[in-house]
Amino acid sequence: MTSKNSFGELLLPFSSRDLRIEDAFDEDGEQYTRRYFSSTVSRLKLILDSYGFTIEVAKQNFATLKTEKLDFIQYCLESDGETFGLSQEDVATNFTFENWYQAALRYAEVLANGQYELDQFRTENLSIAEKILLDSLPYGEGYWGFTDVEFNVWSVFRTLLDAFPSEMDVILDYTDLYESGWCDEYPTEEDYDVPKTIILTEGKFDAEVISKSIELLYPFMSKFYSFMNFSEYKVQGSTNFLTHYLKAFIAAGIQNRVIALYDNDSAGLAELMDLEKLHFPDNFRILHLPNIALANNYPTLGPNGEYCLNINGQACSIELYLGADVLSNDGKLIPVHWKGYNDKTKTYQGEVMQKGLIQSKFFNKCKTPENGNQILEYDDNWTEMRLLLNCLFNAFAPSN
Template sequence: MGTEITLDVGGLCVDWNKNSRGADHGMLFQSHHRKRVKTSQLDYDYPELDAEVIASMERALCATLIEVCPRLELLGFTLEAVKNEYESSVVAWLDMQSRIREPDDLFETNILSFTEFCDFIKSYPLVQLDNSYNESGCFKITQGKFQNDPRILRLPVHAHDIGVAYSESSYFGALIGFLHPYSTLRVLAKCEQNFNVDVIWNYGPVVENGYASEDDFVPGARREQAFLIATEGSSDVHIIKHAFALLKPEIQDFFRFIDVSESHPFPGTGNLVKFADGLIKIDIQNNVIFVFDNDAEGYEAYQRIAKMSLLPNMRVMLLPELAAFSSFLTSGPSGESLADINRRAAAIECYLDLEYGEYPAAKVIWTTYKKEMEVYHGALEHKESYTRSFLKQTYDSVRNNKYDTSKLVAVLDALIEECFSIKSSEGE
């Protein structure tokens, strides 16, 4: 019979292989997701079952669907991408039916829209589906929770082509199995009751039986799936990296940074522009996002790179403009006043909690007049102190609202949107 390896979600199999690793699903998981999970390929009632064999067979990578979901999106499986795949499947299915059916053989053409398909998914939470084996050998459409659901006939799959289904769960999987396995996972996350079901890649049996090595099952984003974040200064690296660790730890391994442990190899906006030009000329294959401060120097450099012929796997962005910066305390030759510091003085430190600690009111000092842009460039006073305070924050302190991370969340969200833009261009 051989040894199977499956990728399951809530008891529903979305991908499988026999006698080898099959598709690599390690990027869906992180290192702490290595767990022991009971396997259907082991007879637990066997009286002389060895404890070491049990432990070996139960080796798996296991995470909840809500943990996996943001990782799916960074792999390119956003809802928009799934919608496009679904609509392409509908077109292909209708075309096939028109070719294989006899002229007088009618078939359903009013296929569910993607919104209706998502509603269909929401109607059948995985936790409510019976996953027990049906002794009759074939689960019928007239049985179980699917009885008389007219939407089944409007799916881009013919009921008679589904094949054998042995339970409510397997029948449901057959109905939606025309999608890519990761698209299936992403759309299942549209149902809130599926958030906490487990996504399991149980690799123990294929390793125990000699069809694969433990080294074939490595969690974490692969090099080609990660995004290199290139910033103009070392503080940007430290702050953004720490922000991911605190606010979005479930995807932090997708982001790589220039090594600044000793010094920044491309410090300043000018050097970063040259670095971008060099990467374009060598046709860099990695995903790269250039991030500039939302200040006068950053905006000038941003415009220079934006005019380059960027590769499809490259993006350039400014830190997001925020309403909080539209009326900010500043100090210059004419004294103190409130001013809009967007594109003028909002460096990365301005996105920290500027009310944390015992500092005076946050203030930007105007330093340099950019003649070509006709604006002053400024810098945040005591920015090093704000940075040190943030880098001392822990997961618990930000979760307990002791530190305001709202502006940093905006930074990370903007960064992630650029990642989505890169992934969406891959299918063009």
């Protein structure tokens, strides 16, 4: 990845909240201003995975790149015979993704420790993958075993992150670039901008809940998602309206990724049954709120009194994902009230009672605690919301 007079693609996994400009001291004790972005391995892995740069995708790309490498070696053999001591057969047999992956992890750690003199690692027992990597590092003619034309920086970078502990800091230092005049001191909003995934929900409260929860639990993910503005434009919400908006987006040829998120209740699942008959573009995903353990044995109220039942697929609206603390009143979970019967799903439709109270308690809960996200990280009352958000983050993973 190269760019001149701009940050180019470098800021894809970063936002302005990751920017640090502070006084520092060099090796000679001279003070200077350091400019850098700071994140962690776990955060960058989640970002890149959600954006589609998964290990599985890297594996698929490897197969294509390997074919191109074999063609290049064959070309060299037929022209001047210079193939860096490798034969096409050697590479075809031994240059596998797993071998390349293990070699990449090893030398990523070596380079991260500042060991740029790699000749000490050249031995007769090197595997083909190790030989290819060493011939390209750190300043060779290739990039981690491939040429710069083939190189996908984020796929390889995502792979290399597996070599390091989850909470290890990842630093993008641009001090020298700025001092040499190659970029501005402060990135513009456009520098941070990325195509957003649009999340369509059944209503205004659903969108507010998910947006606020991302900002609280995974603030580094917030720049990747946008939501329909129900309030400003007086947009109507319901299960049927969600389907209407979904079809309108498809008909309009929207190029952004789009997730349509239905409730995990009888009405939502009935709508999904109808949608199964339709074909959707690759940039669309149709999901429902996930099953949760809290709903496996939840109090319900019907004609025959109060019973604890499994309400997954029958009565799980967004309120059921706000935490047991929000769903409780006077120490007891607020029950679900059974309503009409749904012929399509052959189940009853339920709705949690006292929604106004639940929603008010959630907004109070969202007021950032004194210690911020350190408390939220270990708070069991965010378990269901974390599960929901990770379903959204992984919506476009290859297995989905």
